[in-house]
Amino acid sequence: MWAAMTDETRQGPGIATREAALKLLDAVLRRGMPLDGALDRAAARLERSEDKALAHAIAAETLRRLTDLDALIDAATAKPLPPDAKARAALRIALVQALALNTPQHAAISTVLPLVDGGPRRLVHGVFGTVMRGNARLPDVPSLPAELAARWAEAWGNGVVEAASRAVAAPPPIDVTLKDPATTAEWTAQLGGVSLAPGHVRLPPGPRVPALPGFAEGAWWVQDISASLPARLVGPAPGRVLDLCAAPGGKTMQLAAAGWQVTALDLADARLARMRSNLKRTGLAAALVTGDALTFRADAPFDAVLLDAPCSATGIFRRHPEVLHRARPRAIARLAETQTAMLARAAQHVAPGGQLIYSVCSLEPEEGEGVATAFLAQHKGFAAAPITPGELPDGIAPDPSGQIRILPGTLEAAGGCDGFFVARFIRPA
Secondary structure (H helix, E strand, O other), X not given: OOOOOOHHHHOOOOHHHHHHHHHHHHHHHOOOOOHHHHHHHHOOOOOOHHHHHHHHHHHHHHHHOHHHHHHHHXXXXXXXXXXXOXXXXXXXXXXXXXXXXXXXXXHHHHOOHHHOOHXXXXXXXXXXXXXXXXXXXXXXXXXXXXXXXXXXXXXXXHHHHHHHHHXXXXXXXXXXXXXXXXXXXXXXXXXXXXXXXXOEEEOOOOOXXXXXXXXOOOOXXXXXXXXXXXXXXXXXXXXXXXXXXXXXXXXXXXXXXXXXXXEEEEOOHHHXXXXXXXXXXXXXXXXXXXXXXOOOOXXXXXXXXXXEOOOOOHHHOOOOOOHHHHOOHHHHHHHHHXXXXXXXXXXXXXXXXXXXXXXXXXXXXXXXXXXHHXXXXXOOOOEEOOOOHHHOOOOOXXXXXXXXXXXXXXXXXXXXXXXXXXXXXXXXX
């Protein structure tokens, strides 16, 4: 959609960065790509890491504020612009810079105008001026896309929608999982953070993660508190465990650190390469296998199997605001079908007396509760293994059925956590 700029245009300071931001938004909103996955290609012309980071920040903040930005644009135009119009996209990034990223107005508009030509250029300049002269502001609490807000209100209530709106206002804090939970007090002090649970520390804002003490030595890795729960629930007793859809590898490292003999399977070689690097950094060991969870065959059953299944990822909207605009009911239904098939396949790898844990970073009940309920109905050889409050960090509790459903608003006073669903099953001996 976005043609490359001419050399003459690119000479303008900061303009190439805005072009990259526009390409990122196009990749997300028109082609359904994840923001991080589209960055390298969209920012290929940028040489400095700082410029790439700025392009990402502009695009991410635009996605967080998209509904409210569009409301400002629509109020200042006599005729609504098409959702995919280049003028609308240019206005979005100009306004988000001026109203949310503290960019001076002249810089916000002057770095965007060269990206549009002819009539659209005059339109962008005029609408931007109209909005800014009206002393427009973006609300402190962003508005969620209407369709998504209605869906979550129906599933979880208006309180959850309001909490989600508050949560999306800013990027979330960073959590780390410690290789040795016994060192929690030591690393909490060294990192200047707050302990959320034994073996888990929430970092304060500050230096980049690789510059922090303990990173190079492999004492910890980045992992949201919610994402740490599935591996926590396996327990400490060593044995053989299969981690399906294992990337980015946090669960694999948790299990290895707890003494389990881990086989970690993922479909993507590139993601396993990153896992291999993290295992080397932390001094942990696991057998990494490239393969499909739907077709993988093991030589022997496992004492425990974890399936953190591919999903809509709506629970991680704070870190990846593009999911707010990508998750549609049809796609959610397809993903739930895939999860159902994966869970059935994963069950085949569980030894008698073993456990099976299913999780998704989704806020859609079709992907969590619906899949778990269907599994128990279709697999009489398995029973629910209810999760107890004593197994969980303070502030996170199982629901009455013994499953975990983490919704927006959980741990909000401490900075919140990702949305998640976890269920545990056992195959009787």
